[in-house]
Structure formats: C-alpha cells, structure tokens
Amino acid sequence: MFVWNFRIMPKLKDQNKVEAIHKATIELITKTGFSGLKMAEVAKKSGVATGTLYVYYKSKEELINDVYVNTKKEISRAIINPEYLKDTFYDTFKAMWYGYFGYCLKHPEKMMFVEQFIYSGFISEVNISVTESYFEALNQFLIDGQKQGVIKDVDMEILKAYLQGSIHEIVKMVVKGAIELQKNDMHTCFTMAWNSIRK
Amino acid sequence: MFVWNFRIMPKLKDQNKVEAIHKATIELITKTGFSGLKMAEVAKKSGVATGTLYVYYKSKEELINDVYVNTKKEISRAIINPEYLKDTFYDTFKAMWYGYFGYCLKHPEKMMFVEQFIYSGFISEVNISVTESYFEALNQFLIDGQKQGVIKDVDMEILKAYLQGSIHEIVKMVVKGAIELQKNDMHTCFTMAWNSIRK
DNA sequence: AGAATAAATGAATATTTATTCACTATAAAC
DNA sequence: GTTTATAGTGAATAAATATTCATTTATTCT
Known part of the structure; x- marks a missing residue:
C-alpha cells in the first residue's frame, strides 16, 4: 500500500x-x-x-504592523549607510541628511505611512522597541557631534524631531504640488537645517 | 377656527x-x-x-469639513494677531512663532487633526481656497521680511513648510511623551528656527 | 394655556467591509 | 504520474457602522 x-x-x-x-x-x-x-x-x-x-496574515492589523516594521528598517538604511561616513562631522551629517531627504522624495508614501502609523495608536509595544533599535547608530553619531562641540546641546529627541519635521513637511508640500523643488532649493534647505543645529 | x-x-x-x-x-x-x-x-x-x-449635519463628511474650516480659522488667529505687531521683523516673527508653538502645545489634537485632514483627500476644493485666504497676512509679512533682506530668499512655501514642520514634529513628540519641554528648550527651539531662516 | 413647529431621540434599517470556508490549482516527495 | 500538503480563490457570512424615521420633547407665538 x-x-x-x-x-x-x-x-x-x-x-x-x-x-x-x-x-x-x-x-x-x-x-x-x-x-x-x-x-x-x-x-x-x-x-x-x-x-x-x-x-x-492573520488579520488586517497584523498586515499593517508587518509593513510598518519592514518600512522602518528600510528607512534606517537610507540614513545609516557606511558609505556616508566621512572625515568630518559636517560632511557625514550632510551625507545623511541628503540620504534621508532623497529617500523621502523617492518614497513619500512610505514616509507618510510611517508618520501616520506612529500616532495611530495601533502600533504594538514590541514594534516600538524593535524599530527604535534600528536608529541606535544615528543617536550615537549625534551625541558624538555634541561632545565634539560641533552642534547644539539640545535634547536628542528635540534635535531629531526638528530635523525630521522640517524634511517631512517640505516633502509633503512637494507631493501635494504646492512646492516645486529646484536643485538649488535643496541646497538651501540643507543650509537651513545645518544652521539650525550648528553651534 | x-x-x-x-x-x-x-x-x-x-x-x-x-x-x-x-x-x-x-x-x-x-x-x-x-x-x-x-x-x-x-x-x-x-x-x-x-x-x-x-x-x-447632512453626513459624516460634512461634519468633518465643517470642523476643519472652523479649526483653520482658529489657528490663523493664533498666528496672526494685532498684539504681535512689534517694531522689528525679528520681534514680530518671534511673537508669531511663540504664538503658534503655544497654540500647538495647548491644542495638539487640533494641530494633528488639521495635519491629517489636509492629506486625507477628503478636503473639498472650496475649503482649500477658503482656508488659504486666512493666511494671506502671514504670507505678506514674510515677503516683506525678504524684501527687507532680513530673511532668506527661499520659496515662500518652503519657508512655511520648514517652520511649521519643525514645530509640529516637536509638539507631536511632546504629546507622545518622548520629549519633556523645559522653558529653556523652547527658547532653543526658537533660536534654531530663527537661525535657519535669517540671512 | 393651546397650537404649530422644529429639535432631539434611539431603535430599526441599510450599507459597507472584514473574515471565513468549501473548493481548485499547484508544488514537493516518491 | 500519483499522492499529499499547502497556496490560492472568491462567493457567502458575520460584524461593524452610517443613516433613517416614527416618536417624544421643547420652544415660539398667539
């Protein structure tokens, strides 16, 4: 048989x-x-x-959480990239800033998805700490900058919120069609960002 | 009878x-x-x-649109206020910036509601132009500042997006509990904002 | 006070949308 | 090429939610 x-x-x-x-x-x-x-x-x-x-996926909620963790990982890689490491803090920061701005311009829907999700109240505790760990290296980099006295001694979260918030808002305006970004504008935006955090 | x-x-x-x-x-x-x-x-x-x-209200959609227009009007009054008019551009800008930051801290749910709504795709064309008109005076003020050579000659929408984005993100972090704002921090934030747009 | 009108109610209904399940198609092991 | 397990399907069902409507309550006017 x-x-x-x-x-x-x-x-x-x-x-x-x-x-x-x-x-x-x-x-x-x-x-x-x-x-x-x-x-x-x-x-x-x-x-x-x-x-x-x-x-x-077991449910709609599980699907969304999975997409979130995935996207956060992708974003962390857009900011933290070995290629961006340069000789000075300024140059590395510049590379990271352009890396993230470029990512947001290329994938605005991912940027907005993550932004919406964080405040939706549906994120699980587990996923908060998992995704935070992706950005450890960025925190360390900024703390070093403060220790070197290159950038302002502001609370780290305020610093990140400030930098991220300005980028997000500009990208959203571009997506909406309210802004047309010229090459030169991007440079001005970076200068604005740098001037706001430099000592 | x-x-x-x-x-x-x-x-x-x-x-x-x-x-x-x-x-x-x-x-x-x-x-x-x-x-x-x-x-x-x-x-x-x-x-x-x-x-x-x-x-x-005729429907859920009409309710939300009504709330939106109302809230936008309230916000415009938090930024544009005759009391804020001072002798220099810097001082007026400072008063406006603190006015808006203070409003957002006090009514974060309104700030977030408006932010979400703008990108929800449910806003009617009529309401876009109605609410834009509330901010005419702010535009004029910033254009004057550029003419006087006090602030950067950046596209007006970029300027506003930059200022608004940084404030929003910081307030959202405060609401989330990730940041505890000290008196001093607020001043630092203002300095960051001013340094980013000054010439 | 009494008549007319409109606001207010909330259970009943209509609609929308997540999830299930009986079934089909396909890939892995033999 | 046959068997078995699992992926894949989409119509049917269950659950959630917007809207309606017959009825009650409150207000204005004579």
Whole structure:
C-alpha cells in the first residue's frame, strides 16, 4: 500500500505577492489613512484574492504592523549607510541628511505611512522597541557631534524631531504640488537645517 | 377656527452641542484617523443621540469639513494677531512663532487633526481656497521680511513648510511623551528656527 | 394655556467591509 | 504520474457602522 509522504520544504509563498501586498497597503494607507484601508482594495491593487491576504496574515492589523516594521528598517538604511561616513562631522551629517531627504522624495508614501502609523495608536509595544533599535547608530553619531562641540546641546529627541519635521513637511508640500523643488532649493534647505543645529 | 402660526425666529440649535460635537470629532480623529471616526462614538462623547448629529449635519463628511474650516480659522488667529505687531521683523516673527508653538502645545489634537485632514483627500476644493485666504497676512509679512533682506530668499512655501514642520514634529513628540519641554528648550527651539531662516 | 413647529431621540434599517470556508490549482516527495 | 500538503480563490457570512424615521420633547407665538 502507501507510505506517508512528509514534506521537507514547505511550498514557498510567493515573494512577489508579499511585495505587491506591501506596496498596495502603503499606497492605500497614504490616501485614506490607517482605518480607511480596505482589505478588498489591497487585494485588488496587489492582484490577489481577498482570501489570499489571510493566507499571509492573520488579520488586517497584523498586515499593517508587518509593513510598518519592514518600512522602518528600510528607512534606517537610507540614513545609516557606511558609505556616508566621512572625515568630518559636517560632511557625514550632510551625507545623511541628503540620504534621508532623497529617500523621502523617492518614497513619500512610505514616509507618510510611517508618520501616520506612529500616532495611530495601533502600533504594538514590541514594534516600538524593535524599530527604535534600528536608529541606535544615528543617536550615537549625534551625541558624538555634541561632545565634539560641533552642534547644539539640545535634547536628542528635540534635535531629531526638528530635523525630521522640517524634511517631512517640505516633502509633503512637494507631493501635494504646492512646492516645486529646484536643485538649488535643496541646497538651501540643507543650509537651513545645518544652521539650525550648528553651534 | 385657527389662524396659521408662522414662526419668526427658528428654534435655536444648541451652540453648546455644536461645540461638544466639534470637540469630540477632533479628539476622536486624532486617535483613530479620519476614516476611523465613528458617528456613534462622536454622539456618545459629545452627549447627544446619533440622530441628532444628522439634525446638524447632512453626513459624516460634512461634519468633518465643517470642523476643519472652523479649526483653520482658529489657528490663523493664533498666528496672526494685532498684539504681535512689534517694531522689528525679528520681534514680530518671534511673537508669531511663540504664538503658534503655544497654540500647538495647548491644542495638539487640533494641530494633528488639521495635519491629517489636509492629506486625507477628503478636503473639498472650496475649503482649500477658503482656508488659504486666512493666511494671506502671514504670507505678506514674510515677503516683506525678504524684501527687507532680513530673511532668506527661499520659496515662500518652503519657508512655511520648514517652520511649521519643525514645530509640529516637536509638539507631536511632546504629546507622545518622548520629549519633556523645559522653558529653556523652547527658547532653543526658537533660536534654531530663527537661525535657519535669517540671512 | 393651546397650537404649530422644529429639535432631539434611539431603535430599526441599510450599507459597507472584514473574515471565513468549501473548493481548485499547484508544488514537493516518491 | 500519483499522492499529499499547502497556496490560492472568491462567493457567502458575520460584524461593524452610517443613516433613517416614527416618536417624544421643547420652544415660539398667539
């Protein structure tokens, strides 16, 4: 008769589908907000059946949390990059600032998704600390700058909030169409940022 | 028999109720986002029956738009205030900056509500131009500063985005509990803002 | 006080949307 | 190529939520 057939390798979930689902989720949330996200729309936009979403995720909430952690990791890599390390604090800061500004311009929907999510009250405690750890190196870099006396001795969180807030708002205006960024404007923005934190 | 009884003054809608409804709407949207707003929750929080909401507003969308226009007007008054007019550009700017920062600290839920709404895609064209008109005087003030050569010749929208973005982000951090603002910090923040736009 | 009108109510209804589930298609092991 | 397990499907169901409406309450005017 028959011997039982135990599977070694599970049949793989389609990585393209995962990416399509993430992409659709981010784009839809940017438009309609966290609570406005509809699973049917995610399914349609990512080209899978609604039921498939539940093969990948237990619930809408789990889907969104997964997308969040993923995106935060991607963002940390846009700021913290070995290539950005230069000889002076100023030059490294400049590289990081442009790295993040460039990322936001390229992926405004991801920037806005993360921004919305943080204040939505749906983020789990676990994910807060997981994602904070991604930015340890940035904190260390800024603390060093303060120790060297290159930048202002402001509370670290205020410093980061200030830098991030100005970038986000400008990018949002660009997306909205209220601002057309010329090459020169970007340089001016960086100068504004640097002047605000330098000692 | 009976003579018909035509009413001169309509029975008044309760202004306290309007205010309670607005307040509840703002607070709930801050927590759960635009689409997360539930009419039943608005009713409960503002102490009226669900049906009453439809006496005052045709739909949820109309309610939110009304709250938005109202809040924008209030915000414009927090920035543009005859008392703030001083002898120098610097002093007037300082008064305005503190006026807005103070308003945001006092009413973070209103600040966040407006921020969320702008990008929600539910704002009507009419309301965009109505609310923009509230800020004409601010634009004029900043243009004057540029003409006088006191502040950088940056695109006006970039300038405003930069100033607003940094304030918003810091206030959001304060609300989140990630920052504890000391008296001194506020002054430092102002200095950062001024250093970023001064010539 | 009594008639007319409009505000206010909240249970009932209509609509929207998350989730399930019976079924089909496909990949892994033999 | 046959078997088995799991991915994938989408119509059906369950749950959540906006809106309506018959009724009650309060206000204005004579």
